[in-house]
Amino acid sequence: MILTVDVGNTRIKGAVFEGDILVEYFVFEKNELQKKIKNILKKYKKTTHLVVASVGNIEKESFLELEKEVKIHFVSHQDSFPFVNSYETPQTLGIDRMVLAAGATLQYPNQNRLVIDAGTCVTYDFIDENDNYLGGAISPGLRLRYEALHNFTSKLPLLSLDEPKHFIGKSTSESIHSGVVNGLVCEIDGFINEYKGQCLKFIIILTGGDTEFLAKRLKNTIFANSNFLLESLNRTFQYKIKND
Ligand SMILES: Nc1ncnc2c1ncn2[C@@H]1O[C@H](COP(=O)(O)OP(=O)(O)OP(=O)(O)O)[C@@H](O)[C@H]1O
Numbered sequence: 001m002i003l004t005v006d007v008g009n010t011r012i013k014g015a016v017f018e019g020d021i022l023v024e025y026f027v028f029e030k031n032e033l034q035k036k037i038k039n040i041l042k043k044y045k046k047t048t049h050l051v052v053a054s055v056g057n058i059e060k061e062s063f064l065e066l067e068k069e070v071k072i073h074f075v076s077h078q079d080s081f082p083f084v085n086s087y088e089t090p091q092t093l094g095i096d097r098m099v100l101a102a103g104a105t106l107q108y109p110n111q112n113r114l115v116i117d118a119g120t121c122v123t124y125d126f127i128d129e130n131d132n133y134l135g136g137a138i139s140p141g142l143r144l145r146y147e148a149l150h151n152f153t154s155k156l157p158l159l160s161l162d163e164p165k166h167f168i169g170k171s172t173s174e175s176i177h178s179g180v181v182n183g184l185v186c187e188i189d190g191f192i193n194e195y196k197g198q199c200l201k202f203i204i205i206l207t208g209g210d211t212e213f214l215a216k217r218l219k220n221t222i223f224a225n226s227n228f229l230l231e232s233l234n235r236t237f238q239y240k241i242k243n244d
Protein backbone atom coordinates (compact mmCIF):
# COMPACT_ATOMS: atom_id res chain seq x y z
CA MET A 1 0.00 0.00 0.00
CA ILE A 2 1.06 3.55 -0.72
CA LEU A 3 0.16 6.68 1.17
CA THR A 4 0.19 9.72 -1.12
CA VAL A 5 0.29 13.21 0.37
CA ASP A 6 -0.37 16.46 -1.50
CA VAL A 7 0.84 19.53 0.39
CA GLY A 8 -1.09 22.35 -1.30
CA ASN A 9 -0.92 26.05 -0.61
CA THR A 10 -3.90 25.92 1.75
CA ARG A 11 -4.54 22.36 2.86
CA ILE A 12 -2.88 18.96 2.97
CA LYS A 13 -4.64 16.05 1.33
CA GLY A 14 -3.72 12.40 1.46
CA ALA A 15 -4.95 9.05 0.18
CA VAL A 16 -4.05 5.42 0.75
CA PHE A 17 -3.84 3.29 -2.40
CA GLU A 18 -3.88 -0.45 -2.89
CA GLY A 19 -2.64 -0.78 -6.48
CA ASP A 20 -4.78 1.69 -8.45
CA ILE A 21 -7.61 1.64 -5.94
CA LEU A 22 -8.08 4.60 -3.60
CA VAL A 23 -8.89 3.05 -0.21
CA GLU A 24 -9.27 6.14 1.97
CA TYR A 25 -9.01 9.89 1.54
CA PHE A 26 -7.90 12.43 4.19
CA VAL A 27 -7.72 16.22 4.50
CA PHE A 28 -5.75 17.91 7.27
CA GLU A 29 -4.20 21.16 8.44
CA LYS A 30 -0.46 21.74 8.48
CA ASN A 31 -0.16 21.64 12.29
CA GLU A 32 -1.67 18.14 12.49
CA LEU A 33 0.54 16.64 9.77
CA GLN A 34 2.68 14.23 11.80
CA LYS A 35 -0.07 13.08 14.14
CA LYS A 36 -2.51 12.42 11.28
CA ILE A 37 0.03 10.53 9.17
CA LYS A 38 1.07 8.39 12.15
CA ASN A 39 -2.58 7.47 12.68
CA ILE A 40 -3.02 6.55 9.03
CA LEU A 41 0.10 4.38 9.12
CA LYS A 42 -1.21 2.71 12.26
CA LYS A 43 -4.52 1.95 10.55
CA TYR A 44 -2.94 0.76 7.27
CA LYS A 45 -0.01 -1.33 8.50
CA LYS A 46 0.69 -2.64 5.00
CA THR A 47 1.78 0.83 3.84
CA THR A 48 5.31 0.54 2.43
CA HIS A 49 5.82 4.02 0.97
CA LEU A 50 4.85 7.58 1.75
CA VAL A 51 4.94 9.67 -1.44
CA VAL A 52 4.86 13.45 -0.98
CA ALA A 53 4.34 16.23 -3.51
CA SER A 54 4.64 19.66 -1.95
CA VAL A 55 4.12 23.18 -3.26
CA GLY A 56 3.38 24.41 0.24
CA ASN A 57 5.89 25.80 2.72
CA ILE A 58 6.18 22.57 4.70
CA GLU A 59 9.78 21.55 5.32
CA LYS A 60 11.04 18.08 4.47
CA GLU A 61 12.10 17.85 8.13
CA SER A 62 8.44 17.63 9.19
CA PHE A 63 8.35 14.18 7.59
CA LEU A 64 11.74 12.84 8.67
CA GLU A 65 10.52 11.53 12.02
CA LEU A 66 8.24 9.19 10.06
CA GLU A 67 11.21 7.58 8.32
CA LYS A 68 11.41 4.96 11.07
CA GLU A 69 7.97 3.71 10.06
CA VAL A 70 7.84 4.00 6.28
CA LYS A 71 10.01 4.74 3.20
CA ILE A 72 9.49 8.36 2.17
CA HIS A 73 9.77 9.71 -1.35
CA PHE A 74 9.54 13.46 -2.05
CA VAL A 75 8.60 13.97 -5.68
CA SER A 76 11.12 16.35 -7.26
CA HIS A 77 12.15 17.74 -10.62
CA GLN A 78 14.88 15.05 -10.72
CA ASP A 79 12.37 12.16 -10.86
CA SER A 80 11.52 10.48 -14.15
CA PHE A 81 8.30 11.78 -15.67
CA PRO A 82 6.43 10.23 -18.62
CA PHE A 83 6.41 13.43 -20.72
CA VAL A 84 8.91 15.73 -22.43
CA ASN A 85 9.01 19.02 -20.57
CA SER A 86 8.91 21.88 -23.09
CA TYR A 87 8.37 24.58 -20.43
CA GLU A 88 11.02 27.27 -20.84
CA THR A 89 11.69 27.26 -17.09
CA PRO A 90 11.29 23.57 -16.18
CA GLN A 91 12.98 24.06 -12.80
CA THR A 92 10.30 26.53 -11.70
CA LEU A 93 7.34 24.46 -12.89
CA GLY A 94 5.21 23.53 -9.85
CA ILE A 95 5.58 19.93 -8.69
CA ASP A 96 1.78 19.66 -8.52
CA ARG A 97 1.51 20.63 -12.19
CA MET A 98 4.18 18.06 -13.09
CA VAL A 99 2.32 15.34 -11.20
CA LEU A 100 -0.99 16.29 -12.88
CA ALA A 101 0.69 16.23 -16.29
CA ALA A 102 2.22 12.83 -15.53
CA GLY A 103 -1.13 11.46 -14.36
CA ALA A 104 -2.90 12.73 -17.49
CA THR A 105 -0.19 11.23 -19.72
CA LEU A 106 -0.35 7.83 -18.03
CA GLN A 107 -4.12 7.58 -17.63
CA TYR A 108 -5.12 8.98 -21.04
CA PRO A 109 -2.44 7.79 -23.49
CA ASN A 110 -2.02 8.99 -27.09
CA GLN A 111 -4.30 12.01 -27.00
CA ASN A 112 -4.16 15.73 -26.33
CA ARG A 113 -5.03 16.57 -22.72
CA LEU A 114 -5.88 19.72 -20.79
CA VAL A 115 -5.75 19.51 -16.98
CA ILE A 116 -7.46 22.23 -14.96
CA ASP A 117 -6.76 22.30 -11.22
CA ALA A 118 -9.14 24.62 -9.38
CA GLY A 119 -7.48 24.98 -5.99
CA THR A 120 -5.91 27.97 -4.27
CA CYS A 121 -4.76 28.89 -7.76
CA VAL A 122 -6.35 27.67 -10.96
CA THR A 123 -3.74 26.02 -13.17
CA TYR A 124 -4.11 24.98 -16.78
CA ASP A 125 -1.68 22.39 -18.17
CA PHE A 126 -1.60 21.09 -21.72
CA ILE A 127 0.11 17.84 -22.75
CA ASP A 128 -0.10 16.97 -26.43
CA GLU A 129 -0.68 13.55 -28.00
CA ASN A 130 3.09 13.07 -28.41
CA ASP A 131 3.52 13.54 -24.65
CA ASN A 132 5.07 16.99 -24.85
CA TYR A 133 4.19 19.15 -21.86
CA LEU A 134 3.57 22.56 -23.45
CA GLY A 135 2.68 24.76 -20.42
CA GLY A 136 -0.60 26.54 -19.66
CA ALA A 137 -1.73 29.26 -17.30
CA ILE A 138 -2.00 30.23 -13.63
CA SER A 139 -4.82 32.39 -12.25
CA PRO A 140 -6.37 33.05 -8.82
CA GLY A 141 -8.72 30.39 -7.42
CA LEU A 142 -12.25 31.03 -6.15
CA ARG A 143 -11.41 31.66 -2.51
CA LEU A 144 -8.39 33.76 -3.47
CA ARG A 145 -10.67 35.95 -5.62
CA TYR A 146 -13.07 36.58 -2.73
CA GLU A 147 -10.15 37.34 -0.42
CA ALA A 148 -8.38 39.60 -2.90
CA LEU A 149 -11.51 41.74 -3.43
CA HIS A 150 -11.79 42.21 0.34
CA ASN A 151 -8.09 42.65 1.12
CA PHE A 152 -7.31 45.21 -1.56
CA THR A 153 -10.37 47.47 -1.22
CA SER A 154 -11.93 49.45 1.64
CA LYS A 155 -15.59 48.70 1.01
CA LEU A 156 -15.88 45.11 -0.13
CA PRO A 157 -16.85 42.54 2.50
CA LEU A 158 -15.26 39.09 2.69
CA LEU A 159 -17.90 36.66 1.43
CA SER A 160 -17.71 32.92 1.33
CA LEU A 161 -18.39 30.93 -1.79
CA ASP A 162 -22.04 30.95 -2.85
CA GLU A 163 -24.14 30.36 -5.93
CA PRO A 164 -24.69 33.68 -7.80
CA LYS A 165 -28.44 34.36 -8.03
CA HIS A 166 -28.19 36.39 -11.23
CA PHE A 167 -25.63 37.14 -13.84
CA ILE A 168 -26.41 40.85 -13.30
CA GLY A 169 -25.70 41.32 -9.59
CA LYS A 170 -28.36 43.52 -7.94
CA SER A 171 -26.50 44.28 -4.70
CA THR A 172 -22.92 44.39 -3.44
CA SER A 173 -22.95 40.77 -2.38
CA GLU A 174 -24.68 39.61 -5.58
CA SER A 175 -22.16 41.58 -7.62
CA ILE A 176 -19.25 39.95 -5.79
CA HIS A 177 -20.67 36.42 -6.17
CA SER A 178 -21.38 37.04 -9.83
CA GLY A 179 -17.94 38.53 -10.44
CA VAL A 180 -16.09 35.73 -8.68
CA VAL A 181 -18.11 32.67 -9.67
CA ASN A 182 -19.39 33.69 -13.12
CA GLY A 183 -16.00 35.29 -13.77
CA LEU A 184 -14.12 32.05 -13.15
CA VAL A 185 -16.68 29.93 -15.02
CA CYS A 186 -16.39 32.24 -18.04
CA GLU A 187 -12.62 32.15 -17.72
CA ILE A 188 -12.50 28.36 -17.76
CA ASP A 189 -14.94 28.00 -20.67
CA GLY A 190 -13.08 30.81 -22.43
CA PHE A 191 -9.70 29.06 -22.01
CA ILE A 192 -11.14 25.78 -23.24
CA ASN A 193 -12.62 27.48 -26.32
CA GLU A 194 -9.33 29.26 -27.01
CA TYR A 195 -7.46 25.92 -26.86
CA LYS A 196 -10.14 24.39 -29.12
CA GLY A 197 -9.30 27.05 -31.68
CA GLN A 198 -5.66 26.00 -31.61
CA CYS A 199 -6.05 22.25 -31.37
CA LEU A 200 -9.07 20.34 -32.58
CA LYS A 201 -9.45 17.50 -30.14
CA PHE A 202 -8.43 17.05 -26.51
CA ILE A 203 -9.81 15.66 -23.30
CA ILE A 204 -10.30 17.88 -20.26
CA ILE A 205 -9.74 16.84 -16.66
CA LEU A 206 -10.99 19.14 -13.88
CA THR A 207 -9.63 18.68 -10.38
CA GLY A 208 -8.89 20.60 -7.14
CA GLY A 209 -10.94 21.71 -4.14
CA ASP A 210 -13.54 23.56 -6.25
CA THR A 211 -14.16 20.73 -8.74
CA GLU A 212 -17.72 19.88 -7.73
CA PHE A 213 -18.84 23.48 -7.50
CA LEU A 214 -17.44 24.39 -10.92
CA ALA A 215 -18.09 21.21 -12.90
CA LYS A 216 -21.86 21.59 -13.09
CA ARG A 217 -21.54 25.20 -14.24
CA LEU A 218 -19.21 24.65 -17.20
CA LYS A 219 -20.56 24.46 -20.74
CA ASN A 220 -17.78 22.19 -21.97
CA THR A 221 -17.69 18.44 -21.35
CA ILE A 222 -15.05 17.48 -18.82
CA PHE A 223 -13.93 14.60 -16.61
CA ALA A 224 -14.45 15.92 -13.08
CA ASN A 225 -12.26 14.14 -10.53
CA SER A 226 -11.32 15.94 -7.34
CA ASN A 227 -8.87 13.12 -6.46
CA PHE A 228 -6.95 13.37 -9.71
CA LEU A 229 -3.80 14.83 -8.13
CA LEU A 230 -3.60 12.07 -5.52
CA GLU A 231 -4.35 9.39 -8.12
CA SER A 232 -1.66 10.92 -10.36
CA LEU A 233 0.80 10.91 -7.48
CA ASN A 234 0.20 7.18 -7.08
CA ARG A 235 0.61 6.58 -10.83
CA THR A 236 3.71 8.81 -11.07
CA PHE A 237 5.35 6.88 -8.25
CA GLN A 238 4.57 3.50 -9.90
CA TYR A 239 6.08 4.88 -13.12
CA LYS A 240 9.20 6.04 -11.28
CA ILE A 241 9.70 2.63 -9.66
CA LYS A 242 9.42 0.92 -13.06
CA ASN A 243 11.79 3.34 -14.76
CA ASP A 244 14.55 3.79 -12.14
N1 LIG B 1 -12.01 23.63 4.12
C1 LIG B 1 -11.59 24.30 3.06
N2 LIG B 1 -10.54 25.15 3.17
C2 LIG B 1 -10.10 25.84 2.11
N3 LIG B 1 -10.64 25.74 0.88
C3 LIG B 1 -11.69 24.92 0.71
C4 LIG B 1 -12.21 24.16 1.77
N4 LIG B 1 -13.21 23.41 1.28
C5 LIG B 1 -13.33 23.70 -0.02
N5 LIG B 1 -12.42 24.63 -0.38
C6 LIG B 1 -12.28 25.19 -1.72
O1 LIG B 1 -11.12 24.63 -2.27
C7 LIG B 1 -10.33 25.65 -2.90
C8 LIG B 1 -8.88 25.35 -2.56
O2 LIG B 1 -8.61 24.12 -3.18
P1 LIG B 1 -7.59 23.07 -2.60
O3 LIG B 1 -8.04 22.61 -1.26
O4 LIG B 1 -7.43 22.06 -3.66
O5 LIG B 1 -6.34 24.02 -2.46
P2 LIG B 1 -4.93 23.74 -1.84
O6 LIG B 1 -4.99 22.80 -0.69
O7 LIG B 1 -4.28 25.03 -1.57
O8 LIG B 1 -4.24 23.02 -2.99
P3 LIG B 1 -3.42 23.67 -4.14
O9 LIG B 1 -2.35 24.51 -3.55
O10 LIG B 1 -2.91 22.42 -4.79
O11 LIG B 1 -4.35 24.41 -5.00
C9 LIG B 1 -10.80 27.01 -2.41
O12 LIG B 1 -10.97 27.89 -3.50
C10 LIG B 1 -12.13 26.70 -1.70
O13 LIG B 1 -13.24 27.29 -2.37
Ligand SMILES: CC(C)(CO)[C@@H](O)C(=O)NCCC(=O)O
Nearest residue numbers: 055092093094096097121123138
Ligand atom coordinates in the same frame (compact mmCIF):
# COMPACT_ATOMS: atom_id res chain seq x y z
C1 LIG C 1 0.86 27.64 -9.41
C2 LIG C 1 0.93 26.85 -8.13
C3 LIG C 1 0.97 27.80 -6.93
C4 LIG C 1 -0.36 26.01 -8.06
O1 LIG C 1 -0.39 25.22 -6.92
C5 LIG C 1 2.16 25.88 -8.13
O2 LIG C 1 2.09 25.01 -9.20
C6 LIG C 1 3.47 26.64 -8.20
O3 LIG C 1 3.93 27.15 -7.21
N1 LIG C 1 4.06 26.72 -9.43
C7 LIG C 1 5.29 27.38 -9.70
C8 LIG C 1 5.22 28.21 -10.94
C9 LIG C 1 4.93 27.44 -12.23
O4 LIG C 1 4.29 26.38 -12.21
O5 LIG C 1 5.37 27.92 -13.29
Ligand SMILES: [K+]
Nearest residue numbers: 117119120121
Ligand atom coordinates in the same frame (compact mmCIF):
# COMPACT_ATOMS: atom_id res chain seq x y z
K1 LIG D 1 -3.94 24.33 -7.79
